[in-house]
Amino acid sequence: MKKIAVLGANGHTAQFVIDELISRGLEILPATRDGRLRRRDGSQTDCAAVDLTDASSIEGVLRNADAVINCAGPFLDTALQTARAAILSGIPYLDVTAEQAAAASLFTELDEQARKSGTTVVPAMGFFGGLADMLAAYAARGAGPVRSTDVAVALDSWHPTDGTRLTGKRNTHTRAVVKDGVLMPVEDTANRRWDFGPGFGDQEVALVPLSEIVLINRHISAHNVRSWMNLKPLSDLADTSTSPPVPTDSSGRSSQRFCVEIALEEAEGDYRRIRATGQDIYAVTAPLVVSACAMILEGRTTGLTGVRAPGEVFDPAAFFETVGPRLQIHTDA
Template sequence: MEILMIYGATGYTGGIACNHANSLGLSFVLGGRSLDKLALLSAKLAAPYKAFGVKDASSIASALKGVNVLLNCAGPFGETAEPLMEACIGMGVHYLDFSAELSTYQLADRLGEKAERRGTMLMPGCGGSVAMLGCLVLHVLQNVEQHVASIDVALRIAGPISRGTAITARDRLSPECLQRCQNALTLQDVSNTQQFDFDDGKGPVACTPVTLPDLITVWKSTGVPNIRTFVHGSEPSTTDIATSPEGPTTEQREASPYHAAVIATTRDGNTKRSVLHTVNGYTFTGIASVECARRVLAGEAMEGFQTPAAVFGKDFVKCVSGTYIVDA
């Protein structure tokens, strides 16, 4: 029997993932650092659990015995991704996460050949912008016959963010704004905003350049040498992180859908545009990450560093109910 472990199960998005996995009737093991919290969640979901941290390699290896797929939901991923990736490679376990931190993808790229030799897959980005935008880009490119010179992608976020996201944004995200230019990551001027129409009735809006991991994943799945990533969203909350709620309520998520847009430009200057409409990002990530894990458990895996779009195809995003694409 193939075994899934959800690590960081007691966190905000980890909890959404666990609840979705449970609703599908999947068998899984809970993992995390807090024994007390795991015990409570275990009683609620009737799932076994293993408590362990990420600072001791032997403890990780022991916890992963018998596990085939690890879904890492424990951020900041700058602290958890490397020891868990290394352990998964050593144990022959497929590794998944939904990090928004560029360093996680640079790490997976560095460890890709090592994982390939071991027959394991590293798939950071099994939810969030990487899954959304990666599939949207492949959808656009299927209808472009000319050589694509550049891709601009934008994410329109909505609603409150979780405490974990706020901490990551404050402590882990690079202060530098990057773009991919002629296959290399270079600095991007944050004042270089671009207009995107998200097909939500509000017309074109100015989107701010940001460093998203899609600078690596879109390039990996398409080979397009010039990529820029943008975000449009609400103003950040001024609430103290320490006293803020763990994350948005179910009602807040339901009232705050996400949208994504892509502009592909050919060498001749022609453009192709498409927009993706989906549920709130946290809901999307919880569902999509579990669907990734379910498919990998069923044997849909490729060795080395991979992306959801490359492994599962452009229609993968449709596994999340309410997600659809409109060609502009």
């Protein structure tokens, strides 16, 4: 039985990740800052204690693990040292960051070391980042030169976790998009309209580039790559009185609905489109990152090592099959 270390195991998303790992017959090695694992049902058990500022502490947690999933944000403070410890331990590293700077730092700081050691490092393998990247990889199959890739996200609401709010305060880096083939700081922030189709319809969207920009830019050459989000969740996020997610079923999912659409432009006005819909952005992160982890451990990858975007490592069709019914995929690509 493969053993998966889960760092930040008391976090909201980590609880879904733990449940997903257990459901797939994988053994969990949870680690928290105080050495106590607190589950959604109120139960508590002892677990590994980890100091995420101490490399030797992280390495100790990973000593008996076959892979590590880092759920301990803000990832600007945890990703580099945890991924470095995973590389030294010779095990795959995955995280679920939405932070562009955190994902980019792994590519710039650790790619050469990871390649030399034959280790696979996959940042941002969650709802923000990895999902859009895999959808873009699906749309790009067999495509010619790509003029632009747009990611559009619609949420019917956003009840942020404490971790989301903490990350928002910590992440003061300037966001970037791809313009004329170059990753560069956002300049034009003008809103536009986006038709999300059934369920969400036509809505005004704002430019909100997250970690998917960094990922897509690694393997799809496009003149422009941008990401958009409808205004309702941004309003919820800006309102400090918006409550955290409220569970509405036995798995702990909230009622939140989402749609993520990729519009990949080959020739002018000639688009390939693919859309994913589902429930609860935090909950759906679990099958995304656990599927990726399992596929790496099973050798179901392209064979590439180093720090890689999901779309470089996994066949998109095979990947979405492993995620299962938590995502509904609609495509004309």
